[in-house]
Amino acid sequence: MTSLTAPNSLGIKSLLGAELLDRGQIDKIIKTAFAFKAASENASPDTVFKNSPLKGKTVALVFFEDSTRTRISFEVAAKRLGANTLIFSPSNSSTKKGETLFDTARTLEAMKPDVIVLRHPSAGTPYHFDQILKVPVVNAGDGFHEHPTQALLDLMTIQEFKGKVEGRNVLIIGDIAHSRVARSNIYALQTMGAKVRVCGPPTLLPPKVENLGVEVFWNLEEAVKGQDVVMLLRIQFERFAGAQAPSKSEYARFFGLNARTIGLCEKDALIMHPGPMNRGLELSTEVADGPQSVILSQVANGVMLRMAVLHLLVGGEVLGGKRG
């Protein structure tokens, strides 16, 4: 337990949001993730990384909202570092059970996890857990607010394919209003010196989003011009209840990425998607499977990035000297 309360090399107890990270912290996380990636290419995964301080510890994966991908990504990351995982998936929010969120948090703490990875449908819940609990909390997505590990793995992927993030033009397309991925990416990309644009129907852009320092577009064909990276967001049509976009086909026509709109980006622009993607809606199949798509690299990097976050939060040293 001692290493957990000791200051770690990131200087933060928990990873609550990309907004709260500075350049140095992001660099350390991504550098360490690349080191794990390099090492895992040379050896069998379950033997290599067990000298991490996470070895033998317990990582609680607390998912108040279904997200098989994110959960498995964290689970694999924890196991590759030699940790045990404890999966807790309350079917619904605590208030519906008559227990307060604070009770739930204390109940979890009584099970003595060493790190808590939390996904919750309400914004700010990781902040509450962080205040109540002594152990580090990793925000694995809170409502529409933040999903910092997703943004960091996206940055890692951009770095992998484009050498660096600084100075890149990045466009995020889709339901910005309801997207934690968009918010975290906006913060992290800007911190690392990228220029960020967002594009979507005005119904799906949050009010005054331009005050976050992004350029706002309603017209996709204008938005894609000169972009080095295009990030798509999953459209959850079932959430819209009719008033936010008239139909899937109309959305695909005006905001879906296809071969023609890709042609308007910079040559060799990266196409990214946090998954799961809706083929034919956010992007056409030819784009999803095309040479510019790095969607599967994002998934692979996700595990490495989450290993880095868990490793560093429990006091592991920054790995990888040169990369980045």
Add this chain to the structure above:
Amino acid sequence: MANLWIRNGRVYDPGQNLDLVASDVLILDGKIAAVGKVEAPAGTPVMEAKGLLVCPGFIDLHVQLGEPGKTSKETIASGTAAAARGGFTTIACTADLEPVNDSAFVSYFIHQKVKEDGRTRVLPIGALTRGMKGEELAEMGSMWEAGVRAVSDSPHSVMNAYVFRKAMDYAKRFNLLVISHAEDANLRGKGVMNEGFHSAKFGLRGIPKAAEELMVARDILLCELTGARLHFAHITAAGSLDRIRSAKKRGLPVTAETTPHHLLLTDEVVGKYDTNTKVLPPLREAADVQALLVALDDGTIDSLSCDHRPQPVEDKQVEYDHAEFGISGLETALGLYMKLVTEKKITLRRVISAMTEAPARIMNIESGSLEVGRPGDVTLVDLNASWQVDKSEFLSRGKNTPFDGWKLPARVRSTVVGGKVAYSL
């Protein structure tokens, strides 16, 4: 009936343009008998007020008391004790009870319970529509017979303009004040904070100011149509103020109030996801706060109300999305207003006026003045007693305050209701 001789204070009654140093207020048989340099009958109990401000008792038109039916939030005993600690001698309690106060039966019950447990006067506000459902008119006449002087569905708005119009028309027969909770429920949707830059940033659903402004505009039109007396509860948005200002210029019988938290906080404080900042209407932006201060100063905002909404811990220690709305406000109101006074954002005179004569005029009651013959309701304030808010000391059951730990420059020393001491520090 109670007698009390309050001596050597600074007697301060904006309604009468009164500001007398080293003066007395004499209460005989529960009523104001004399003000100034007075001689009291032998044996009259004395309250020393040297160095204190002696004001008419404060009045708050928007308090949730929780009895009957919501006693986990507040009881009449705890709510009126909190009111007395805050310097209030009269509070109007909202109708959102269990059952809803939409009948003489519930109004009588409240009066009876106040007689047994109450420390201050309580004016029950009746529901405007049956069950606060916004569909049929509540029995306003019967409630009027039971002492009800104002009707409102707050914290719900009446979305059907036809029903609200008819309610306003009907209320005229009994000269009832209609209190509007101005908020378009559809525009509010599932919003939990002000819609703007900060809601975008914090990833929380927003409530646009237009939700308030739209209903303010509608209700002013209906006021023009019906001529009923209309009071806007807890106004928060700059755009609402322009509309109220122009309605007043046209001579419409419109009044408005705002709250301490809307004068002191902006939506930026939601960023730590402290559910004690979750309140309805939501905390707005700096420009709105500025506009509210101007409107309070120029009289567009007539009165100040806490919008006291006590909530038990279990309803606040949850996700921001799921937490109940509301702030327990009675015990910090004066201190917060005085913070604005010491920061020279508003005058003492305007604050005391908005807590005494203005709400009395709006509610059409006798309190709120130290004129001879009025009820012997007096509040003594120490303008030089700075203190730190500690929610664990609240007499209210609701400890839900975003002001815990704040240093405030002034506090209530004693509260006198009908010549009886209801609270003393």
